[in-house]
Amino acid sequence: MIEKINTLLAEVENIKAGNVEELEALRIKYLSKKGEVSMLMNDFRNVPAEQKREVGMMLNQLKEKAQARINDLKEALENSGSVDDSIDLTRTAYPVPFGTRHPLSIVKNEICDILKRLGFSIAEGPEIEDDWHVFSALNFADDHPARDMQDTFFIARNPETVLRTHTSSVQIRVMEKQQPPIRIICPGRVYRNEAISYRAHCFFHQVEALYIDKDVSFADLKQALLFLAKELFGPETKIRLRPSYFPFTEPSAEMDISCNICGGKGCPFCKHTGWVEILGCGMVDPNVLDNCGIDSKVYSGYALGMGVERITNLKYRVKDLRMFSENDTRFLEQFENAQ
Numbered sequence: 001m002i003e004k005i006n007t008l009l010a011e012v013e014n015i016k017a018g019n020v021e022e023l024e025a026l027r028i029k030y031l032s033k034k035g036e037v038s039m040l041m042n043d044f045r046n047v048p049a050e051q052k053r054e055v056g057m058m059l060n061q062l063k064e065k066a067q068a069r070i071n072d073l074k075e076a077l078e079n080s081g082s083v084d085d086s087i088d089l090t091r092t093a094y095p096v097p098f099g100t101r102h103p104l105s106i107v108k109n110e111i112c113d114i115l116k117r118l119g120f121s122i123a124e125g126p127e128i129e130d131d132w133h134v135f136s137a138l139n140f141a142d143d144h145p146a147r148d149m150q151d152t153f154f155i156a157r158n159p160e161t162v163l164r165t166h167t168s169s170v171q172i173r174v175m176e177k178q179q180p181p182i183r184i185i186c187p188g189r190v191y192r193n194e195a196i197s198y199r200a201h202c203f204f205h206q207v208e209a210l211y212i213d214k215d216v217s218f219a220d221l222k223q224a225l226l227f228l229a230k231e232l233f234g235p236e237t238k239i240r241l242r243p244s245y246f247p248f249t250e251p252s253a254e255m256d257i258s259c260n261i262c263g264g265k266g267c268p269f270c271k272h273t274g275w276v277e278i279l280g281c282g283m284v285d286p287n288v289l290d291n292c293g294i295d296s297k298v299y300s301g302y303a304l305g306m307g308v309e310r311i312t313n314l315k316y317r318v319k320d321l322r323m324f325s326e327n328d329t330r331f332l333e334q335f336e337n338a339q
């Protein structure tokens, strides 16, 4: 009998109930009329007289312990909230606010989608680059001012490792690995050591396009540019190419579009010229092709590159470039319907 009581004492110590039903089953098992404790009580009369005192005390202890343990479990269940009626299930839900696409992403996607329709596909490269891919392979002379500390962020005082200053570096990465035909778009973030103001930031975004094949001509470039401009700014848009210079293209040009605000008549936005500049472009310099192991006697190509912030400003007239990186939802929410 003593042994049985000890076993039950240990057992009661460890009982657990996950819900009200389990708890009731335990109560019945130990404390009901036909439960373990009552059965032992019934047997009490068979206990030899000299043990009665000890066994009696133990039985009382068991009864109290079982009762206390079951009370504890009951309290725990009630507090766990499984029977919590403080929630009003009929109340309407809070609206979950959706994020909106960032204006720069909207415009970048738009540019990429237009170029994809011309057969271009996306290529990506690292933002931490080496001198070769950002400058040397792109035909920058050793003393070109763009390598200067003013413009380029160098990493760990190592003149070899830089944050890319343009996405033209991705052209090199692709051309080193792949022979023509090549038709790629390289969207991405670039870095320049500029003082931050409403019109310049130390990082911004570019989309670059590169097409290399046999017999690619300036006329192909011009046609692609006209298509891009009309798709981006509307069918009335006109383009104008001005001769320019980039180390990696020859000949090089900058493209203006007819001012999308005054339609070309002249306004303060286009400084009364009727034109606004949107990108740089040109025929890939043969040196660049040769640097990448592409035979410049067989292949030719064009490249173009533009700043996403600039195009976004033109489309949405954002006056302060810093707005793009402040994450102010009052600004970002305004583009809710633009995507």
Ligand code: DAH
Residues within 6 Å of the ligand: 165, 166, 167, 168, 208, 209, 246, 249, 279, 280, 281, 282, 303, 304, 305, 306
């Ligand atoms: N990489 C030039 C820049 O960052 C932009 C550019 C100009 C890209 C002409 C080109 C190009 O591909 O042909 O200013």
